[in-house]
């Protein structure tokens with residue numbers, strides 16, 4: 001039987017380029033080559049698309065086993081070579097075209113020869129241009145099956161302002177928040193500060209609406225910090241979301257995460273908990289420093305676990321997600337079973353969550369009884385199912 005041709009798309013122009021390389025390296029190691037013909041498609045930081053050997057050059061060196069990669073996981077060993085220079089993941093140098101193509105004409109010819117056909121694409125991309133619906137739009141135009149959410153689910157899951165509106169419409173509990181436009185902030189900072197302070201108490205979390213990996217996010221404890229925080233967030237996006245901190249001045253929110261898998265009848269995994277090593281789960285706590293902990297299953301009562309799993313499925317549906325999403329929660333701090341029950345709020349959905357074999361999403365499925373390579377199989381099946389289901393639409397009058 002002909003093997004299914006799977007394109008693994010990775011890299012990309014977002015700030016999460018390196019995280020994507022780590023996720024893709026893990027997928028490549030685990031994907032069942034007996035079932036699939038695997039094709040690499042790499043996107044460089046500046047947006048060039050590469051295939052085959054050129055794409056493989058982008059990946060972390062094959063000598064680094066995925067368990068050595070530190071992508072947000074404290075159990076990973078210092079991993080090293082890959083992250084020792086701080087924020088930079090050391091990847092192989094950009095493919096030197098000149099090595100195998102003497103002239104630009106030869107380069108053109110060689111790229112025409114390497115055009116490829118695939119049956120399904122697994123976009124192992126995170127953040128802007130990968131998780132936000134843009135690349136999904138390209139797949140739709142090309143009528144190709146792909147893993148994960150469609151254009152709408154992806155972009156809704158990327159935009160923290162729109163996502164909160166959808167959660168609110170589904171009556172899902174979310175932290176108190178306001179959304180501010182960059183233009184209003186820049187033209188009338190005093191008035192804007194007044195309206196933020198009228199709506200929310202300090203400390204507040206200030207976020208660019210459309211980013212991930214905690215980039216551009218800060219916790220503001222007073223008016224001075226609020227100004228710096230909004231200036232920073234406004235350098236990343238025209239919309240800025242400001243939220244009241246769960247936990248307030250008393251303590252850090254507990255951070256719960258659930259993996260959801262499926263299309264029209266999605267399933268929820270066991271619940272996991274992240275204990276960041278810093279004041280909040282910022283970029284450094286996620287990827288660079290050791291000490292953040294992942295606890296699976298999260299210490300919760302049975303009723304709380306059920307509640308969180310149901311909320312995860314409701315959030316997945318509210319954003320019209322497909323295939324997969326990791327749904328993240330914030331819970332008031334303190335003992336879960338203490339007299340006053342602790343409130344649980346939805347934080348966000350991540351439609352292309354970190355996907356190394358030691359990242360939360362695959363680990364949650366592992367703990368639920370679905371090992372990593374079978375998870376990849378399921379995601380591919382759901383991609384094909386969704387693509388097939390669309391064939392029921394008619395496009396004529």
Ligand SMILES: Nc1ncnc2c1ncn2[C@@H]1O[C@H](COP(=O)(O)OP(=O)(O)O)[C@@H](O)[C@H]1O
Pocket residue numbers: 175205207211212213214215217243244245246247253255276280281282328330347348
């Ligand atoms: N309202 C909030 N209350 C308490 N902590 C928060 C709040 N919002 C964000 N955080 C902290 O900031 C981190 C990053 O925020 P998040 O909205 O998840 O952004 P990202 O999409 O970049 O992951 C969270 O994991 C949590 O540690």
Ligand SMILES: [Mg+2]
Pocket residue numbers: 328348
């Ligand atoms: Mg988050």
